[in-house]
Amino acid sequence: MKIGPHTPMxxxxxxxxxxxxxxxxxxxxISGGVLCVVFGIYRSVMEFLAEPIRNFKTHxxxxxxxxxxxxxxxxxxxxxxxxxLNAYPAPSVCVFVxxxxxxxxxxxxxxxxxxxxxxxxxxxxxxxxxxxxxxxxLRLLSVTITPNFLWYVFCGFCLALSVIAPGMSFSTLLMPxxxxxxxxxxxxxxxxxxxxxxxxxxxxxxILLAKAVNALFEHRYSVAFHAIVGIVIAATIMIxxxxxxLTLGSCIVNIICIVAGAVAALILDNFNQKHAVE
Numbered sequence: 001m002k003i004g005p006h007t008p009m010x011x012x013x014x015x016x017x018x019x020x021x022x023x024x025x026x027x028x029x030i031s032g033g034v035l036c037v038v039f040g041i042y043r044s045v046m047e048f049l050a051e052p053i054r055n056f057k058t059h060x061x062x063x064x065x066x067x068x069x070x071x072x073x074x075x076x077x078x079x080x081x082x083x084x085l086n087a088y089p090a091p092s093v094c095v096f097v098x099x100x101x102x103x104x105x106x107x108x109x110x111x112x113x114x115x116x117x118x119x120x121x122x123x124x125x126x127x128x129x130x131x132x133x134x135x136x137x138l139r140l141l142s143v144t145i146t147p148n149f150l151w152y153v154f155c156g157f158c159l160a161l162s163v164i165a166p167g168m169s170f171s172t173l174l175m176p177x178x179x180x181x182x183x184x185x186x187x188x189x190x191x192x193x194x195x196x197x198x199x200x201x202x203x204x205x206x207i208l209l210a211k212a213v214n215a216l217f218e219h220r221y222s223v224a225f226h227a228i229v230g231i232v233i234a235a236t237i238m239i240x241x242x243x244x245x246l247t248l249g250s251c252i253v254n255i256i257c258i259v260a261g262a263v264a265a266l267i268l269d270n271f272n273q274k275h276a277v278e
Contacts, residue, residue: 014065016069018065018067018072018073019076022072022074023073026074045163049164078187082181086181094261097258098261101261102266103269125230127226135177135238145179147183152183155198156199156204157205159202161209164205
């Protein structure tokens with residue numbers, strides 16, 4: 001018995017892999033795009049997103065179980081993260097900082113798989129400097145971002161980018177701006193005031209950028225990926241809750257959380273290296 005191009009066992013396995021991609025898409029420090037690379041479907045996903053009409057018949061049957069799993073993982077983990085961020089904000093963020101830190105070695109390794117040049121390092125430094133300047137400027141100016149329709153459209157843009165650009169976790173940009181928790185909470189609670197603008201931003205990004213980003217990674221892979229590394233480093237430093245390290249007890253808890261997150265990410269990276277599909 002077969003389900004389309006899959007046997008029942010293959011279909012279930014691919015749903016499970018899609019669930020992990022969905023979890024990775026929303027979990028800080030882990031990129032859904034990277035997991036697509038790990039499971040050997042990134043190129044197929046990009047081909048489908050770049051030309052969905054042309055590749056509908058050939059790609060959709062193969063990608064369908066992954067899509068089912070992605071929705072399950074994405075919606076399931078969103079509720080959990082919303083509860084944790086509300087109940088334990090500083091420790092939760094520290095776990096995320098650890099996860100991102102633990103993923104940096106694999107991210108840097110991935111960035112250099114086609115070699116490194118002066119332009120690669122320049123793009124890393126420029127991207128990091130830009131993010132530092134932007135986020136520090138927002139803090140110095142005491143700019144408070146109130147989530148609204150347009151900001152949720154921006155959240156959808158970041159979410160789509162985390163799949164299109166391997167290694168880019170959408171939480172990296174949203175957490176420093178204070179948009180991550182309300183966006184994830186809205187998704188978890190199926191709030192259409194969040195889902196509709198987020199979906200618009202996500203869809204618009206795929207339509208407008210999928211081909212361009214795919215071409216950029218094909219022709220300027222090292223420069224593009226090193227810029228992502230720079231963004232991740234700068235944004236991660238900016239989300240560290242330094243004010244919560246002032247007491248000994250909270251300092252110890254936060255350090256344990258950072259270490260736990262880093263160890264978990266390193267274990268996942270080790271698993272990915274052993275089981276990655278080219």
